[in-house]
Amino acid sequence: MKVASWNVNSLNVRLPHVLAWCADAQPDILALQETKLVDEKFPVEALAEAGYHSVYSGQPTYNGVAILSREPASADGIIMDIPGFDDPQRRVLAATYGDVRVIDLYVVNGKEVGSDKYEYKLAWLAAVTEWVRAEMQAHEKVIVLGDFNIAPDDRDVHDPEAWHEQILCSTPERDALAKLCAPGLADTFRLFEQEERTWSWWDYRMNAFRRKMGLRIDLVLASKALADRCTAAYVDIEPRRQERPSDHAPAIAEFSL
Numbered sequence: 001m002k003v004a005s006w007n008v009n010s011l012n013v014r015l016p017h018v019l020a021w022c023a024d025a026q027p028d029i030l031a032l033q034e035t036k037l038v039d040e041k042f043p044v045e046a047l048a049e050a051g052y053h054s055v056y057s058g059q060p061t062y063n064g065v066a067i068l069s070r071e072p073a074s075a076d077g078i079i080m081d082i083p084g085f086d087d088p089q090r091r092v093l094a095a096t097y098g099d100v101r102v103i104d105l106y107v108v109n110g111k112e113v114g115s116d117k118y119e120y121k122l123a124w125l126a127a128v129t130e131w132v133r134a135e136m137q138a139h140e141k142v143i144v145l146g147d148f149n150i151a152p153d154d155r156d157v158h159d160p161e162a163w164h165e166q167i168l169c170s171t172p173e174r175d176a177l178a179k180l181c182a183p184g185l186a187d188t189f190r191l192f193e194q195e196e197r198t199w200s201w202w203d204y205r206m207n208a209f210r211r212k213m214g215l216r217i218d219l220v221l222a223s224k225a226l227a228d229r230c231t232a233a234y235v236d237i238e239p240r241r242q243e244r245p246s247d248h249a250p251a252i253a254e255f256s257l
């Protein structure tokens with residue numbers, strides 16, 4: 001089973017990229033973030049023609065998440081809101097595929113350390129952590145993936161000194177991510193030897209991609225039952241070379257099931 005996460009930064013703009021990448025990479029499940037589409041305009045038919053079922057939760061201009069899959073999601077168990085957390089932003093989506101529970105997250109950016117949006121990010125992460133713990137009690141095989149807007153540690157930052165305690169790299173954010181993983185989620189990327197300086201996001205400014213100035217903030221986390229069967233994990237930077245690309249590249253994990 002090949003599972004991928006990709007912040008497409010507008011599915012309306014990047015749909016040709018998604019279709020081309022799916023045709024080439026053949027993921028079984030692809031979680032998208034920042035679709036930036038109302039549900040009425042989600043490209044269900046185009047994706048179905050490409051062989052993918054869609055579950056989605058969108059809003060105009062901002063946010064939006066979706067899960068594309070070769071096999072349809074179970075009819076029950078689809079969740080589009082963090083239980084008990086009042087939030088109109090479309091940032092979470094959970095669905096079940098066979099016996100695998102998939103949770104797609106578009107984590108709050110936070111803007112800058114100490115801001116109101118930063119405090120909202122930490123509160124949002126705390127709520128998500130409680131939800132994920134409940135999901136892991138109910139399901140043995142769980143994948144939590146998405147744009148986490150957190151670089152797990154300094155290995156995931158092109159210039160750790162410059163980013164020290166800045167947004168996406170601050171200690172409270174990393175501690176929050178560690179708490180999310182604490183019930184038994186493994187960062188699949190770190191299960192394997194990896195090429196140093198592997199990123200999944202590059203700012204559009206300052207020729208960051210060309211200068212290899214990036215962060216690894218797109219993650220595929222897996223519960224032990226799946227982590228034990230993970231055979232590969234990597235980032236595919238080729239879509240970032242396209243014209244008008246997303247600023248993110250797909251993060252991928254493969255499992256022997």
